[in-house]
Amino acid sequence: MSSTGFTGFTLQFRDLPAVRHVARRLHNFPDCDMGPGRKYKFHLHRQRIRISEILYSGKRTTVYLGRCTNGTEVVLKFTDPEDILAEAGAYDVMADIQGTAVPYIYGVLHGKDRKGGKMSCLVMERFGTPLWREFRTLTKQDKAKILDKLVAIHHTGLHHMDFAERNVLVEGDDYRIVDFESAEEHEPSCSWTYKFIDHVDDDDVNDQDPCVDCYAVKSWAEQMEFWDHGRLLLCNAIFAPKSDKLPSQSVVDSMETFIGLNMKTVYYPEETKKITVRYFEEVQRRLKGGQPLEELQEQRDWITYLVHKQWHEERAKLLSKMVAAHHAGLLHLDFAERNVLVKDGDYRIIDLVHVKPHDPPCTWTYDFEEHLEDEEVDDMGPTVQCRSLKSWAEQMQFWDHGVVLVCRTLLIPKSNRLPPRHIMDDLITPIGVGQNSDYYVDDRKEIAVEYYTMIWEEMQSGMTLEEAKQHRNYFTYLAHTKWHAARNEVYVLGLVWTIGLDRLTANYLCHLEIPNDCFELHKLYYT
Ligand SMILES: [Zn+2]
Numbered sequence: 001m002s003s004t005g006f007t008g009f010t011l012q013f014r015d016l017p018a019v020r021h022v023a024r025r026l027h028n029f030p031d032c033d034m035g036p037g038r039k040y041k042f043h044l045h046r047q048r049i050r051i052s053e054i055l056y057s058g059k060r061t062t063v064y065l066g067r068c069t070n071g072t073e074v075v076l077k078f079t080d081p082e083d084i085l086a087e088a089g090a091y092d093v094m095a096d097i098q099g100t101a102v103p104y105i106y107g108v109l110h111g112k113d114r115k116g117g118k119m120s121c122l123v124m125e126r127f128g129t130p131l132w133r134e135f136r137t138l139t140k141q142d143k144a145k146i147l148d149k150l151v152a153i154h155h156t157g158l159h160h161m162d163f164a165e166r167n168v169l170v171e172g173d174d175y176r177i178v179d180f181e182s183a184e185e186h187e188p189s190c191s192w193t194y195k196f197i198d199h200v201d202d203d204d205v206n207d208q209d210p211c212v213d214c215y216a217v218k219s220w221a222e223q224m225e226f227w228d229h230g231r232l233l234l235c236n237a238i239f240a241p242k243s244d245k246l247p248s249q250s251v252v253d254s255m256e257t258f259i260g261l262n263m264k265t266v267y268y269p270e271e272t273k274k275i276t277v278r279y280f281e282e283v284q285r286r287l288k289g290g291q292p293l294e295e296l297q298e299q300r301d302w303i304t305y306l307v308h309k310q311w312h313e314e315r316a317k318l319l320s321k322m323v324a325a326h327h328a329g330l331l332h333l334d335f336a337e338r339n340v341l342v343k344d345g346d347y348r349i350i351d352l353v354h355v356k357p358h359d360p361p362c363t364w365t366y367d368f369e370e371h372l373e374d375e376e377v378d379d380m381g382p383t384v385q386c387r388s389l390k391s392w393a394e395q396m397q398f399w400d401h402g403v404v405l406v407c408r409t410l411l412i413p414k415s416n417r418l419p420p421r422h423i424m425d426d427l428i429t430p431i432g433v434g435q436n437s438d439y440y441v442d443d444r445k446e447i448a449v450e451y452y453t454m455i456w457e458e459m460q461s462g463m464t465l466e467e468a469k470q471h472r473n474y475f476t477y478l479a480h481t482k483w484h485a486a487r488n489e490v491y492v493l494g495l496v497w498t499i500g501l502d503r504l505t506a507n508y509l510c511h512l513e514i515p516n517d518c519f520e521l522h523k524l525y526y527t
């Protein structure tokens, strides 16, 4: 109880670092008194709540972690009073599913800031942490759990207008959906009765089924890729139609491999897909041949290597056939995949209707099979004097021309600011993946360059590859931070920090689960 005789709640903000945040506007910061509103019952007895952490800080909204006198942790969300009331109203409507689909709500507190303006906060149960990964990377079981909670919300008559990863909390294997500021009434009331958890094994949804009659729920399920529509997801990146030649999704998931890495050639998406499919076909062949899955899992790298090797040799062999045809005096005018026959790993080029004499005779003597490791062809070399052969090789992307594939999917120009290829392959990081912000391919390329450049600089001043590997997450974080800082905003791990880089204190770094031994490196970059 404060000296003014106030009998409401006292929120103690003094443990927070001296950064700008919404509640600082309250009149007697670092302690402020707030009382429960009359509209909603408050389910905590009056006491002092110590605020220990800022969980989220945005332009209008700040979310704090508080601790009650009995040790219970609560989350306090400060934002515009109208929004707080709207959200409290939504939670009121969802009274029956508080504690199962949405967090339990203690109520709303009101106070005044220094200028007499109204301040309000919603006080709720602390539940887990925001989901820091994309929905599509969750297991089907987990997708079902989240979707069934959305359905429960719909059945209370509300429609979440901002359903996204950042508004899902995870704790252990359970979830809660939050942020109902902009929730709207569900009109007409939801008639969806399909239970996702009962359909985890389904490939597809039956669109005609009367129980799937809610456009919003269905589009969320599609967005989360709940149904696979007869497709397999290979290596978390490539879709292929299901077939007898390919193993089941669960085997596929247990046999993930790095297609297109640790190899010198660059793969374009179509080729990566072909090699990936071949890899899983080989897995399926071996499974059908009786090889146990555990053994195959151990041989993953080996099988990946074999599939690659075969693919490269095929290309070189095919080009050698073309060279032979040229030396025999023939120029093929319609070279395309449909005109190549393959049998037992050997090739025949067909459709010789489109052939004319090679005039003057071909002077090409470059042997493709001897140049599998080359990045580029020497254009001035006397061995490559045939425009036609050269353009075929280009079409087949035999040379990589100084681009390098990083992090599985990004092609970036080679440069001496970047580490050698094999080091980059050892330091793969999910750039922009598992983040709640959307990154376009070009953004991800820039971040990847930032990431590898930073690491290479450090390695040249003594950091070992092992150390670099250990600090992969940290460098990823730094690369992101630097990239966003250049855009006057810092999105880190799905949280929006508007506090400025100079204020990224150890406290925040702890919150972001960055290991202590990173602080030295941190200083190196930002002090
Ligand atoms: Zn609905």
Ligand SMILES: [Zn+2]
Binding pocket: 260, 263, 265, 308, 309, 311, 312
């Ligand atoms: Zn390869």
Ligand SMILES: [Zn+2]
Binding pocket: 326, 358, 362, 363, 364, 386, 387, 388, 389
């Ligand atoms: Zn030629």
